[in-house]
Amino acid sequence: MxxxxxxxxxxxxxxxxxxxxxxxxxxxxxxxxxxxxxxxxxxxxxxxxxxxxxxxxxxxxxxxxxxxxxxxxxxxxxxxxxxxxxxxxxxxxxxxxxxxxxxxxxxxxxxxxxxxxxxxxxxxxxxxxxxxxxxxxxxxxxxxxxxxxxxxxxxxxxxxxxxxxxxxxxxxxxxxxxxxxxxxxxxxxxxxxxxxxxxxxxxxxxxxxxxxxxxxxxxxxxxxxxxxxxxxxxxxxxxxxxxxxxxxxRQVVAPQHTIVDTTHPPGMLSTDGRRHCVVTGGANGIGRAVVERYARDGWLVTIIDREAPQINRAIQDATTFIQADLAHSEGIARALRHLAALPAADVVVQSAGINAVGAFAASAIDEQLTVIDINLRAPLHLTAGLLHLALLAPRATLVFIASLSVYTGYPGAAVYAASKDGLSSYARSLRVALAQRHMNVITVYPGPTRTAHARRYSPDNRRESRRMAPERVAACIATAVERRCARVIPGITNQAVALIGSVAPTLTMYAMRKTIFERLEALSGDVKAGRP
The missing domain is CATH 3.40.50.720 (NAD(P)-binding Rossmann-like Domain)
Known part of the structure; x- marks a missing residue:
């Protein structure tokens, strides 16, 4: 020794x-x-x-x-x-x-x-x-x-x-x-x-x-x-x-190994001519709001999630559900197999995501790495598969749900912040790579949203009513898709926070520490001491 x-x-x-x-x-x-x-x-x-x-x-x-x-x-x-x-x-x-x-x-x-x-x-x-x-x-x-x-x-x-x-x-x-x-x-x-x-x-x-x-x-x-x-x-x-x-x-290289299935031509419409939107994480939160928005607008919508969604009866006929756990390779492969049997996707919204809050030093590392798997690894695999198998329609739009944390940081959820910064970077590179093929890529940076996800991970839900409704985020996404935008920060307040984070990152990081991390630490102390 x-x-x-x-x-x-x-x-x-x-x-x-x-x-x-x-x-x-x-x-x-x-x-x-x-x-x-x-x-x-x-x-x-x-x-x-x-x-x-x-x-x-x-x-x-x-x-x-x-x-x-x-x-x-x-x-x-x-x-x-x-x-x-x-x-x-x-x-x-x-x-x-x-x-x-x-x-x-x-x-x-x-x-x-x-x-x-x-x-x-x-x-x-x-x-x-x-x-x-x-x-x-x-x-x-x-x-x-x-x-x-x-x-x-x-x-x-x-x-x-x-x-x-x-x-x-x-x-x-x-x-x-x-x-x-x-x-x-x-x-x-x-x-x-x-x-x-x-x-x-x-x-x-x-x-x-x-x-x-x-x-x-x-x-x-x-x-x-x-x-x-x-x-x-x-x-x-x-x-x-x-x-x-x-x-x-100017540096983009052309793909060499794209597979085109001649029995299922790219861009094939559904039998009734409807356009097709695919939503990961569509059972809850922002993903569910996107599903409902596009289904009401007359689109065919495919939901990819590990749990079955509770869908409004009025839109059930417009939706298809693929049960798949995107944390694992088998789940991603399963999703791609099912998508290959459906009309090519005109819009893909990658909304599936989880969090793990608390001090990184005191966290379970396996739980933290699962955040990387779902929030970053799964979108990378799924996107590469959609492109490689030619499952996207001409002029398709890919939408990635990142987070306002890209601008503010997120002490108390450092690995979550990592996953969203990585997703934002990937989306930007992908947008440049696909522009010559007339496909569009949009990155969405939502702030606090009124979802079960936010409620589960927030240290303070007393002001939940102030959070943005997921339906409003979905409306912003739909508008951005039609306008072929590159970036969406829903809400004036979130836009202001993002601007401050860009020009004065120390200030927003200090605010995040006070409002998120220190409250999480205090809650953790209360739990250890047996206080309610």
Whole structure:
């Protein structure tokens, strides 16, 4: 069993430490006298001799990875952790249609689920040292990335998680995210980028990027970007979206593997000529309001949900129900099989979503990761399947229900915030990717809504009547579909909050902490003390 060799020696754990930026970071911290524990997938014999004593071979894509790392640290006598740097990451290049379920899962597992789970497992060690967590993001988080749509979504989700977690752990553990730009590593080739599409000689070296990441860590900025050019790109992506979208549109690659079922032509109408709307999570809340709106307007509506909806008799003849649990691959595959037997979808509203509220440090990690599965993984899989199988009508519209938390943060539901930031990023990239095919993508950012979902997760329902009715959100969605909008924030108040969150994020985060997180903490204290 290893023991801490020097109790005053800082302990730094770096994932992805055997290649690229992670390896350069490990070299820098070793040179500074830190004990560096490297995590990687390579066999120990392939790791340089100076890394082997504190090297841990772990495949972070595996569900047990975080538990394994925590066990290894315990066996090696590590009782405190000064720095945790999440550098491991993978990419994937290509058309959104060509993203396989396996590729989507790999990106989510390594780039998002692993950092969340590992942070959760190691928080006691970080708290003991008043330590610091750094997530390595990417400038793709702020840009439309039509050829890297899932990758960009994972990095945007990581940023959403980091900023909400930072507020939760304030005063105990520092949290930040650093966004490097393209770096001269093997990641581009592994992602499938054609050699003629990228000139790696123009990119900085891993050591150059690592040095700037270390400087950002020392400044402890909540969000940092390496390099002046990358900072400019991030600024343009966040604040001058039209320019970024136009540039990205010129880079879109065509799909190569779309399946067209000649027995069920894309765009086929129902027997009575009605248009077709598909709604996930259509049994309750906003989803149900959308179902009722489109059914009353004379559309054929298909509901995908794990529980049977209570449908008004007046619209029963217009609705079809597909029972499927979108938290699991079998449920998504089941939904796609049933959709293949129905008319092509003119509108798809991805409304299914769950939450898990409370302090992340005290939460059950399996429950938190299920939020990622339903809120982000399922829409990515379902969208890729709809495109790959050609189940969308010409000029179809895809609608993604994100959250106002994209603008405000959500301490007390950091993983939920991550899922919605990731979904928003994916929708933006998808909009650019599908524009040439005359399809539209809309992202909806509802605020507090009068639903059972909001009632279940809110720490204070005394002012429930002030929340927006789901029928009003559904009306905004229907109008946006007809106008082929790109973004919808229902309600003037929500629009004002989003604007403040864009220009003064510290203010909205402070408000969210006071109105959400601190109330959740107080309720948790009451429960533990047995108070009603």
């Amino acid at each position: 290893h023991q801490n060799r020097n109790t005053s020696q800082p302990v730094v754990l770096i994932t992805g430490a055997t290649d690229g930026i992670g390896r350069a970071l490990a070299h820098i911290y070793r040179a500074r006298g830190a004990r560096v524990i490297g995590i990687g997938r390579r066999p120990a014999e392939e790791v340089s001799s100076d890394q082997r004593s504190d090297y841990c071979r772990v495949d972070l894509a595996q569900p047990f990875a975080s538990t394994l790392v925590a066990d290894v640290l315990r066996q090696r006598g590590v009782a405190r952790l000064d720095r945790l740097i999440h550098c491991a990451g993978i990419g994937s290049y290509g058309a959104v249609d060509d993203q396989t379920p396996e590729a989507i899962d790999a990106l989510l597992d390594v780039n998002l689920r692993a950092p969340i789970a590992l942070t959760h497992a190691l928080l006691p060690l970080l708290i003991a040292a008043h330590g610091h967590v750094t997530f390595i993001g990417s400038i793709a988080a702020a840009l439309p990335a039509p050829n890297y749509a899932v990758y960009g979504a994972t990095k945007a989700a990581l940023e959403g998680f980091a900023r909400s977690l930072r507020e939760e752990l304030r005063g105990r553990v520092g949290v930040q995210i650093v966004h490097p730009g393209a770096t001269r590593t093997g990641m581009h080739a592994k992602s499938g980028v054609p050699p003629d599409r990228v000139n790696e000689r123009r990119f900085p070296s891993p050591m150059w990027t690592a040095e700037r990441i270390v400087r950002a860590i020392e400044r402890n900025a909540a969000v940092a970007t390496t390099g002046s050019v990358n900072r400019l790109l991030r600024c343009v992506g966040r604040h001058v979206g039209g320019i970024a979208d136009a540039v990205a549109a």
